[in-house]
Amino acid sequence: GAMSVDSITDLSDNTSKLLEALQLSHPHELDPRRSRGKKKPLSLNPITWQVPRIVDRCCTHLETHGLQTVGIFRVGSSKKRVQQLREEFDRGLDVFLDEHQSVHDVAALLKEFLRDMPDSLIPRELYGAFLSTATMEGPAQLDTLQLLLFLLPPCHCDTLLRLLRFLAEVARHAESSWDPEGHEIPGNKMTVSNLATVFGPNILQKEKPGEKDAGALNFEDSAAIILVLQRLIEHHHSLFMVSPEMQCDVLRRLFQTDPDVIEYLLRRK
Numbered sequence: 124g125a126m127s128v129d130s131i132t133d134l135s136d137n138t139s140k141l142l143e144a145l146q147l148s149h150p151h152e153l154d155p156r157r158s159r160g161k162k163k164p165l166s167l168n169p170i171t172w173q174v175p176r177i178v179d180r181c182c183t184h185l186e187t188h189g190l191q192t193v194g195i196f197r198v199g200s201s202k203k204r205v206q207q208l209r210e211e212f213d214r215g216l217d218v219f220l221d222e223h224q225s226v227h228d229v230a231a232l233l234k235e236f237l238r239d240m241p242d243s244l245i246p247r248e249l250y251g252a253f254l255s256t257a258t259m260e261g262p263a264q265l266d267t268l269q270l271l272l273f274l275l276p277p278c279h280c281d282t283l284l285r286l287l288r289f290l291a292e293v294a295r296h297a298e299s300s301w302d303p304e305g306h307e308i309p310g311n312k313m314t315v316s317n318l319a320t321v322f323g324p325n326i327l328q329k330e331k332p333g334e335k336d337a338g339a340l341n342f343e344d345s346a347a348i349i350l351v352l353q354r355l356i357e358h359h360h361s362l363f364m365v366s367p368e369m370q371c372d373v374l375r376r377l378f379q380t381d382p383d384v385i386e387y388l389l390r391r392k
Contacts, residue, residue, distance in 0.1 A: 184226075
């Protein structure tokens, strides 16, 4: 369930790097509420949605059971139970997470998976480029982040979007609220800044875990990682949206360089 490919398997051996670099999705595909219970909409991108089962199930469980949990991702978990869940996923079992699993155990499992990926969710060769956006401001910063996101392998791109969508939902429940009867609903206290502090080092890694100096980040890098992840959480919907103008430009270029690909896409449309 965690394995995925990053080539256009439906086509011949001729793959299009341009198409892989730009994840061409329809706007409504980024809103899970629209497609719930309906047939999945067709994407311009013939590569299927690639999110590891463990990430999707952990996020779904926490969205269902953990949004009102105070200090989620900061409270300790049971190492034994987390290890058991991890081994079950590693063996390829169809692990079902329900209300009987501890929210803190599932939260710890998600962090561990992201931390221990062979290549970090944002590949290490792009570490410096992403961190450089921390010194930018306004539209220039967001435009640069979007172009960098387009360079991610499809499975990394899809998984990062799933994670950011989840983190934005957690942040939306950070403050306390009240139900119609006037009863207080406690907030989880995990603001965007807090979430970026927790997840930033797991997503943006300069060195592999366990390597020399892997945990030794200077203050400037640590602050930049938090700021970059904050921007990604706050603007994930627009950052992962390919504009109609850019889609048309890509299709025109594909028409010249990969006619088989463009014919395939038009048939799917």
